[in-house]
Amino acid sequence: MSVLVDSDTRVVVQGITGGEGKFHAEQMMDYGTNVVAGAVPGKGGQEVNGVPVYDTVHEAAREEDADASVVFVPPAFAGDAVFEALDAPLDLVVAITEGIPTQDMAKVNKRLSEVDTRLIGPNCPGIITPGEAKLGILPGNIFESGDVGLVSRSGTLTYQVVDNLTSRGIGQTTAIGIGGDPIIGTDFIDALELFEADPDTKAVVMCGEIGGEDEEEAARYIAENMDTPVAGFIAGRTAPPGKRMGHAGAIVSGSGTGTAESKINALNDAGVPVGDTPNEVADHIEDFL
Amino acid sequence: MRLHEYQAKSVFADAGIPTPDATLASSVEEVVEAAEEIGYPVAVKAQVHVGGRGKAGGIKLAESRDEAEEAAESIIGMDLKGYHVDRVLVEEAVDFKNELYVGVTMDRGEGKPVAMVSTKGGVNIEEVAEEDPDAIAREHIDPAFGMHPYQARKAVYDAGVPRELARDVASVLQTMYQLWDDRDASEVEINPLMVTEDDEIIAADAVMNIDDDALFRQQELAEMEEETFEDDLERKAGEYGFDYVRLSGNVGIIGNGAGLVMTTLDLVDYYGGEPANFLDIGGGAKAERVANALDMVFSDENVDAVVFNIFGGITRGDEVAKGINNALEQFDEIPKPVVVRLAGTNAEEGREILNDELVTVEETLEDAVQRTVEYSEEEAQ
Structure with a gap:
């Protein structure tokens, strides 16, 4: 079992004719993802890797009965591309694009509150249900089907933790990269809710990082609402205040909010063990199972 | 991007927000000239991106020509929390309640x-x-x-x-x-x-x-952007297009992906070392980027050892390994010990390709960081 995506998910790739879009559409199809269409304005009627391309997402959704999209559109146009997918409407939109202007995302965020569509990202690696489907750029070969749900703000850190799990035979139900931007669609609490409701997810890994207060809010949610055990990891313990550590959202403010310490304490208070190393996270998960 | 005070004020003033009379100046003579024009008292304010300029001595009030000269002499050319002050805003001092x-x-x-x-x-x-x-x-x-x-x-x-x-x-x-x-x-x-x-x-x-x-x-x-870097290394990182933050320790860190690089820093600290920097080379890891990243950390005179931590996703480990070999073969002598940890896609092939005369290869993140911290301690002695 899984959350949000499986082998039946019918996927449109927005930006399928670009370098990234084309490459990753192929990777997704190789993994078994049911890519049914591409959407690129002005490129309707073409085919990419045997997949029909439409000018609009609406047309792709109508003609191919698509219910999800992955956005590989350049940042200047990605906000608009997400709007298009929300209005089509699709059930799920996964925005991989990094560097979307924050004000564009604020408008998208407003629209999200009015529609039933779920957004994952932007600036994220995507979502994968091992053995069934991946929507995004995650390397399929490191994942294995199993009992652990994973939600993370970071790409390669996710891969690291998955590697620690898979190498000791612990597989995953679904892994969700929620992205490193200040304004994102699906957040920790949304993902945790999905895993809590999934009977096959026996334990959850939550990888956070400095900046914002999402991890603290997630900790409160876990304490109040979750029976499924959660183990955590927080990146950025050594980050100095005021310096952006790569991700737009990863910054400890001058007044000291958003620190790793505050997040680790909040998680510990909620009964969530936090690993000092990624491998220790896998130790905690092994204890849960 | 941060606008300087004088730039922000001109944007605000153009939009109709009242701002004091002010002139930008970069020499003592210009300051005095501007102050005479505006009329005393004036405030002389350092134009650098530093919070708490006043407390740090970057803002001074002048009631007369002599005081304006004095203020200009003390502020222009000063070092304000690591930033060199080369310009000041001379501004009408407003009486307020x-x-x-x-x-x-x-x-x-x-x-x-x-x-x-x-x-x-x-x-x-x-x-x-x-x-x-x-x-x-x-x-x-x-x-x-x-x-x-x-x-x-x-x-x-x-x-x-x-x-x-x-x-x-x-x-x-x-x-x-x-x-x-x-x-x-x-x-x-x-x-x-x-x-x-x-x-x-x-x-x-x-x-x-x-x-x-x-x-x-x-x-x-x-177009108003004026690059201001705390030091030459940050300038260099800007040129190379890296996400880079300089820190005060002696363990150089290179990796791919913000979260994983932050984690590598944290592990260096956890195993008793001190991170010298955050450097995310991003996706890919072509030979040129690898070489540039190594150039960055080797240019930091505080660095005693380097850990290179790449998790290959779409990027293949064998390609990264070739990139590292190529980059290091350019050096007559490797300036500081380099520990490489490759994981993910084709990591095993990558580890075989790596030239272990040039680098130390470790399989796990934990081992790689501990080994680098050991090297940094030996080198520091």
């Missing part, structure tokens, strides 16, 4: 802009927020509609701004939201917004930060 705060920023938690007004201006607003949160009136703005005029009035009345000033302050706030929206700002702030004896308001300071990701459509502002 009150100091207000007005600003617009992005509330991350809400995913919406928030306008803020307070009668406790003149101090760090983050301190006010902590000590007396009720002293700040907040109004969240729906980005689809923009700020309704009533919202500007409401924020002003909620903050307890005197009635006779309400209309003017609300108008300034409305203009600031418009600027925030039109110019893709991440933050606009006037602190303090001074109230004169005649109940006039005037922006005595100005902050305007622009979303870097939106500079492509803010050409006019993008």
Whole structure:
């Protein structure tokens, strides 16, 4: 079992004719993802890797009965591309694009509150249900089907933790990269809710990082609402205040909010063990199972 | 991107917000000339991106020609928290009876802009927020509609701004939201917004930060960008296009992906070492980027050992390994020990390709970091 995506998910790739879009559409199809269409304005009627391309997402959704999209559109146009997918409407939109202007995302965020569509990202690696489907750029070969749900703000850190799990035979139900931007669609609490409701997810890994207060809010949610055990990891313990550590959202403010310490304490208070190393996270998960 | 005070003030003034008479100057002579023109008293203010300029000696008041000269001599050329001051703003010093705060920023938690007004201006607003949160009136703005005029009035009345000033302050706030929206700002702030004896308001300071990701459509502002780096290494990182932050330790760190690089820093600290930097080379890891990254860390004279931590996703380990070999073969002698850890796609092939005469290869993240910390301790002796 899984959350949000499986082998039946019918996927449109927005930006399928670009370098990234084309490459990753192929990777997704190789993994078994049911890519049914591409959407690129002005490129309707073409085919990419045997997949029909439409000018609009609406047309792709109508003609191919698509219910999800992955956005590989350049940042200047990605906000608009997400709007298009929300209005089509699709059930799920996964925005991989990094560097979307924050004000564009604020408008998208407003629209999200009015529609039933779920957004994952932007600036994220995507979502994968091992053995069934991946929507995004995650390397399929490191994942294995199993009992652990994973939600993370970071790409390669996710891969690291998955590697620690898979190498000791612990597989995953679904892994969700929620992205490193200040304004994102699906957040920790949304993902945790999905895993809590999934009977096959026996334990959850939550990888956070400095900046914002999402991890603290997630900790409160876990304490109040979750029976499924959660183990955590927080990146950025050594980050100095005021310096952006790569991700737009990863910054400890001058007044000291958003620190790793505050997040680790909040998680510990909620009964969530936090690993000092990624491998220790896998130790905690092994204890849960 | 952060605008300098003088730039932000010119943007605000163009939008109709009252600002003091001011002139930019870069020499003692220019300061004196500007002060004579404006009339005393004047404030001489360092134009660098540093908070708390006043306390650090970067702002001085001058009542006379001699004092203006003195202020200019002490500020121009000074080192303000690591930044060299080469220009000052010479500005009419405003007599005031009150100091207000007005600003617009992005509330991350809400995913919406928030306008803020307070009668406790003149101090760090983050301190006010902590000590007396009720002293700040907040109004969240729906980005689809923009700020309704009533919202500007409401924020002003909620903050307890005197009635006779309400209309003017609300108008300034409305203009600031418009600027925030039109110019893709991440933050606009006037602190303090001074109230004169005649109940006039005037922006005595100005902050305007622009979303870097939106500079492509803010050409006019993008052209105002003046690169200011704390040191040459950060400048170099800008040229190479790396996300780089310099720290004070002696373990150089290179990796791919912000979260994993941060984790590598944390592990260096956890195993008793001190990180020298954050360096994310991003996806790929072609030979040239690998070489540039190594050049960065080797150029840092504090670095005693380097850990290279790559998790291959779509990037294949064998290609990364070739890149590292190529980069290191360019050196007659490897300046500092390099430990490489490759994981993920084709990691095993990668490890075989790596030339172990040039680097130390470790399989796990933990082993790689511990080995690097050991090397750094040996080298430091």
